Amino acid sequence: MFLxxxxxxxxxxxxxxxxxxPTKFREVHNVSLGRCLLACRVDPxxxxxxxxxxxxxxxxxPLADSKFGTAEHRAVHKGWVAALxxxxxxxxxxxxxxTGMLCGWAFPLALETPTWTQSAAHKGWVRTLAVxxxxxxxxxxxxxxxxxxxSTVDGKLVRELSGHTSHIYALxxxxTGMHLVSADLRGIxxxxxxxxxxxxxxxxxxxxxxxxxxxxxxxxxxxxxxPDGRLLACAGMSSFGGxxxxxxxxxxxxxxxQTGQQQARLVPKEAHRSFVSKAFFHPAGYVLAATGGVDGGxxxxxxxxxxxxxxxxxxxxxxxxxxxxPNGTQLVCAHHDHQLRIYDLLPPxx
Amino acid sequence: xxxxxxxxxxxRGISRRTVLGGMVGAAAGGLCLNGFAPYGWTNPVTxxxxxxxxxxxxxxxxxxxxxxxxxxxxxxxxxxxxxxxxPGTQVxxxxxxxxxxxxxxxxxxxxxxxxxxxxxxxxxxxSGRREGSGLVYPTLPCVASSFLTPPSHPLPGYFSIGGxxxxxxxxxxxxxxxxxxxxxxxxxxxxSSKLSEASEVRRQSxxxxxxxxxxxxxxxxxxxSAYSQSFVQAQQLMQHNTLFDLSQESPQDVERYGKHRMxxxxxxxxxxLERGVTCVQVAHEGYDSHAExxxxxxxxxxxxxRPFACLISDLAxxxxxxxxxxxxxxEFGRTPNINQRMGRDHWSRAWSIAMAGPGIGKGRIxxxxxxxxTEVTEDPVNAADLYHxxxxxxxxxxxxxxxxxxxxxxxxxxxxxxxxxxxxx
Numbered sequence: 147m148f149l150x151x152x153x154x155x156x157x158x159x160x161x162x163x164x165x166x167x168p169t170k171f172r173e174v175h176n177v178s179l180g181r182c183l184l185a186c187r188v189d190p191x192x193x194x195x196x197x198x199x200x201x202x203x204x205x206x207x208p209l210a211d212s213k214f215g216t217a218e219h220r221a222v223h224k225g226w227v228a229a230l231x232x233x234x235x236x237x238x239x240x241x242x243x244x245t246g247m248l249c250g251w252a253f254p255l256a257l258e259t260p261t262w263t264q265s266a267a268h269k270g271w272v273r274t275l276a277v278x279x280x281x282x283x284x285x286x287x288x289x290x291x292x293x294x295x296x297s298t299v300d301g302k303l304v305r306e307l308s309g310h311t312s313h314i315y316a317l318x319x320x321x322t323g324m325h326l327v328s329a330d331l332r333g334i335x336x337x338x339x340x341x342x343x344x345x346x347x348x349x350x351x352x353x354x355x356x357x358x359x360x361x362x363x364x365x366x367x368x369x370x371x372x373p374d375g376r377l378l379a380c381a382g383m384s385s386f387g388g389x390x391x392x393x394x395x396x397x398x399x400x401x402x403x404q405t406g407q408q409q410a411r412l413v414p415k416e417a418h419r420s421f422v423s424k425a426f427f428h429p430a431g432y433v434l435a436a437t438g439g440v441d442g443g444x445x446x447x448x449x450x451x452x453x454x455x456x457x458x459x460x461x462x463x464x465x466x467x468x469x470x471x472p473n474g475t476q477l478v479c480a481h482h483d484h485q486l487r488i489y490d491l492l493p494p495x496x
Numbered sequence: 497x498x499x500x501x502x503x504x505x506x507x508r509g510i511s512r513r514t515v516l517g518g519m520v521g522a523a524a525g526g527l528c529l530n531g532f533a534p535y536g537w538t539n540p541v542t543x544x545x546x547x548x549x550x551x552x553x554x555x556x557x558x559x560x561x562x563x564x565x566x567x568x569x570x571x572x573x574x575x576x577x578x579x580x581x582x583p584g585t586q587v588x589x590x591x592x593x594x595x596x597x598x599x600x601x602x603x604x605x606x607x608x609x610x611x612x613x614x615x616x617x618x619x620x621x622x623s624g625r626r627e628g629s630g631l632v633y634p635t636l637p638c639v640a641s642s643f644l645t646p647p648s649h650p651l652p653g654y655f656s657i658g659g660x661x662x663x664x665x666x667x668x669x670x671x672x673x674x675x676x677x678x679x680x681x682x683x684x685x686x687x688s689s690k691l692s693e694a695s696e697v698r699r700q701s702x703x704x705x706x707x708x709x710x711x712x713x714x715x716x717x718x719x720x721s722a723y724s725q726s727f728v729q730a731q732q733l734m735q736h737n738t739l740f741d742l743s744q745e746s747p748q749d750v751e752r753y754g755k756h757r758m759x760x761x762x763x764x765x766x767x768x769l770e771r772g773v774t775c776v777q778v779a780h781e782g783y784d785s786h787a788e789x790x791x792x793x794x795x796x797x798x799x800x801x802r803p804f805a806c807l808i809s810d811l812a813x814x815x816x817x818x819x820x821x822x823x824x825x826x827e828f829g830r831t832p833n834i835n836q837r838m839g840r841d842h843w844s845r846a847w848s849i850a851m852a853g854p855g856i857g858k859g860r861i862x863x864x865x866x867x868x869x870t871e872v873t874e875d876p877v878n879a880a881d882l883y884h885x886x887x888x889x890x891x892x893x894x895x896x897x898x899x900x901x902x903x904x905x906x907x908x909x910x911x912x913x914x915x916x917x918x919x920x921x
Contacts, residue, residue, distance in 0.1 A: 181570070182834065200570070200834070226574040244574035271574065271794075289794070313794075331791075360757060361782035362795050390555060392787020392837045439837050440787060464836040482836045 163429035164474040166491035168447030168457035174476075176487040177214040179205055183480035185229050185467040190236040192472040194254060197480050198227025199466075204241050206255045212476065212488055218255055222263070223247055231275040231284065238298060240284045242272035248286055250301050262301035268292060276317040276326070278340075285326060287314025293328045293338070305343045309336060312362075318369035318378070320403070327378065329366030331355065335380060349380075349406055351399060356386040363389045368435075370426045371403070378403050379433060381422035384413075396422045396437040396446065412448045414458050420444060424468040432456065436479055438464025443481065445489070462487075546819055546854070546890045548640045548775040549765060549811075551804065552659070553826035555784030556617070558840050560832065560869055561588050561793040563848035564605045571832035571868045574790055582859035590797040593805035599859040600808050600817065604919070605848045606863020606872040609828060609879040612842040614784070617827030622663075624883020625910050635663040636886055637775040638671045639908060643892045645774040651736060652729050655768050657761045658779035666898070666906075670725045673777065674733070676740060678761035685737035703727065739771060740764060753803045762803035769816050783826060787837035808852060821853040821889050832869045846872045855889045857921045880913030888915045 183199035188209070195207045195214070202223040208215030225244040232239055232253070238261075239253040248267035249260035268288025276285045283295045283304060293307035293314060312331040319326055325346075326338045333355035337346040356364045368381040378401045387393030398412040412433060420439030427450075428434050435446045443461030448454070467480030477489045558573075565588040566572035577586035580598035587595050587603070611617045616627040622635040634642075641653030642664075656663075656673035664671040676682050687696055707724045738744060745763055753759040758780050765776045780800055785792040804824065811817040829847025830840035846865045852858075864874035887894035887909055894915065897905035 200574075225576065228574075245576060331795075359781045360796060360799060361792065363788055363792060365791075390782060390784040390786060390788075390792060390839075392839065442836055464838075466838075482838075 163431075166428065166430050166432070166475055167493060168432060168434065168445075168491055170491065170493045171445050171447070171457055171459050171477075172490055172494065173462075174488050174490050175213050176485045177207060177217065178484050179207075179217060179486055180484055182482045182484060183467060183486060184226065186469055186478050186480035186486060187230045187232055187239075187467075188469045188471050188478050189232050189239070189253060190234060190472060195469075195478050195486060196230050196232070196239055196241075196253070197467070197486055198223070198230060198241065198243075199480065199484075200226050202227065202243065204230075204249075204251070204255075206253075207486060209471075209478075209488075212490070214486065214488070220251075220255060220258060222249060222258075222260060224265075228271060228273050229275040231277045233277055233281045233298060234279060235281055238281075240275055240277065240298070242267065242275055242286060244271045246270055246272060246288065248272060248275075248284070248296065248301070250284070250298060264296065264301050264303075267294060267296070271313070273313070273315055274317045276319050278319050279321060279323040283340075285317050285319075287317050287328055289313045291330070293317065293326075293336075295340075295343070305341070307336075307338050307343050307345070309345055310334065313365070315365040315367055315382075316369040316380075318371055320371055321373055321375045327369050329369050329380060331362065331365040333364075333366055333382075335366060335369070335378075347406065349378075349401065351380050351382075353384045353399075354380065354382040354397065356383075356389045356394070358386075358389050361389045364394070364421070367421055367423055368425045372427045373429060376403055377401065377409065377427070379425050379427065381425035381435060383421045383439075384411075387419075392421075392440045393419050394421075396420050396435070396439075396444070398422055398425045398433055398435055398446075398448070400433070410453055412446075412453055412455070414444070414446055415454055416458060417441075418444050418458065418460075420464070422446075423464075423466050426468075426470065428470065429474065434468075434470070434477070436461070436465035436468035436477075438466050438482060443479075445477075546640075546644055546821065547769065547773075547816075548637055548644075548890060549769060549807075549820055549822045550622075550637055550775075550777040551762075551800075551822070551824040552618075552777060552779050553783045553800075553824065554618075554779055554781040555614070556826045556828045556830055556842060557783045558785065558789060558793055558830035559605070559846075559848040559865075560830070560840075561590055561790070562797065563587060563603045563850055564865055564869060565589075566832075566867065566869045569832075569868050571834070571870070573834070575794075585859065585861055588797075590793060591801050591805075593802045594808075597805045597808040597812075600812050600852050602851045602857045602860040602862055602919070603848060604851060604862045604877060604882075605865055606875045606877050607829070607844075607847045607849060607879075607882070608872050608876045609844040609847075611879070612828060612844050614827055614842075617842075617844065620879045621825055621827055621882075624880050624886075624913060631906070632665045634665040634667045634671065636883070637673065637777050638664040638667055639887070640890050640892065641775045642667050642671045644890065649772070649774070651732055651739075651771070651773055653773070654775040654777070655773055656777045656779070657764055657768075658757070658781070659777055668725075670729075674729065676764070678764050678778070679757045682733070682740045685734055685740075687734065700727075700731065736771070739768065742767070749806075753806050754799070756799055758799040759803040762807045766807055766810055769811065769820060770814065783830075785830065785839050786835070786841055787839040789830065789834070789838060789840040791838075811852075817853055819854060821851070821856070821886070823849065823851055823886070825849040846870060853889065855920050857919075860921075862919055875918065877916055877919070878913070880910040881916050882913075884909045884913045884915045885919055889920065 186197040204220045223243040239251040246268045248264040270289030274287040291310040295305040316329040333351040335349040381398040383394040384397040385395040400409040420437035425435035437444045443465040445459045447457040463483035565577040580595040623633040645653030657678040753763040828844040831843040884894040894909040
């Protein structure tokens, strides 16, 4: 038996539930930031987007009236910026890179340097970050197969979670804050009980892992809980063809958190060879996802309870990062073609 | 350097025209003949005492994630460069173990081979020629095996670990590789328990007698010769049935090389070379990273790095590197541009290989590419020249010719190429 989300925890969901229409998904604004973008997050106030990608710069872009302002950059990281996460109350941003560095920043970016830095949080890439619902911990997953919990206040190591046998690809806190899930290359999702850090169970998503000869690829690329804590979404790729060619189907698998049983496997109706890079639950009752890969980027939406997508819209290029604006009606997306784009989920004004 | 002239003698009943027709047909079908060479074959009088180890990065290793990193460049990817055992020389951080063996290697960073397709690229790198000439040429290990393996040698001259296929072309089946999986024992090496040793000797003796009579009556063909040779080869392997038995290696070495497939393949390569095999090729597959280049190289080079470093270190320590040419190569490199699949595509205009052994500089960088890795800026090397150089390093005269039918000369290397003298020390 696992803990259900409490009403308080449900309130940690970033947005109320505005009516949206994913079929009306459309681009409303964009800005070019000079390198492929790999991640983006909208700050809890909705006034900034933080992004990073294929260079060591962290970029903060003001956002007002559905338009981007002038970008500010910080060059502290030593390699590509891999992941970003905001403190749920705002005021702090956490960033990681491909050299193993983790930084905690005061946000908005008033200073040139981070509040604290862990230059070797992991040996190798830190692809994923998650911040606890109470804002006390930032958790990192590394290519050293370790999950580490750090104090958001000063960046001190609080706990190490070991047990994965391959690179960590995704992390998510349960809305109660008492459980953490971590996913790796081999499609293993581990459930950890916090604060003790005890491993509770292992969930098998090996369908999102491909092995062909000497090649091992894919992995769970995105983990996210429904705001009520009853469903876990694991996203990536399944139904592999040639791994080196990136052939496979973008896939979101919904799991009943309590029983561990699969509830639904969500794939596009029409073939679109790509990975789901990011997926999350929209409070209006949808699963929204962005993809990148062979056939470029796509926006996908499924209404909860249905397996046929409500929307499958091709994007201008692969999307490696996706976040929901706190207004609940807009998405911000980090694209391979250097563009940060704002998309609306509402019909255009008459 | 050997200047022996090879002679390929026509067998009874098979004309040169028939032979060449067969070759063209085989080439069109993407195959090297039909497995049975139509020619007899004689080795050089005095074979040089050199050996060859080729590690093939099948699919095309990214030079930027290995031998020629460009950290910080727009094309450079997410990995850093690390220092090596040679001050001032860096390789990708994906090669931490190999980085400590760079003092044994030359990193050739200026290959410009102008062939971006897999089959033709592999053929070009291993035969020094472009596909489509109408004649299928043998690969370097087959050629090396044919020159370097003494006729009385008790083992086949060329073992291909993890590879499969026929590569000897007109040299004949005798010089085709013995293909072994590397990560599991070779099957059927032991004599059947139902067969006594005496019975086996009688059977082989009878077979040999019949073969000899058949040949003496001048009814033999290259096919029957090749067929007979396969029995000889099988017997050789049965007499050395511990050759592939990695359980005879120390647990420490098994651990050191790694229990994964590439680790076992490299350990087997060491074992074969230690036991006197002339040519060994090890395949490491999966580098064709049109998608997910960085994840893929992270994993594949983790498989490659430690066993390769162990192999180089062990060969050096045991003196085997003193007479063994080691080549680590693929069919081409990968594009500096990172595509929308997070992949790199095929790129033959500026890429790298690693080399070691006698005549090859230790801890040397040869050639240079520009800051983004898109072009060669110093000492460009093409595949034909490189092939001449490989042969020269093996003490095989690259200007000599195969003689077919007593009157037709086929240069063993592309006459348009020449040895890259600067590459040899």
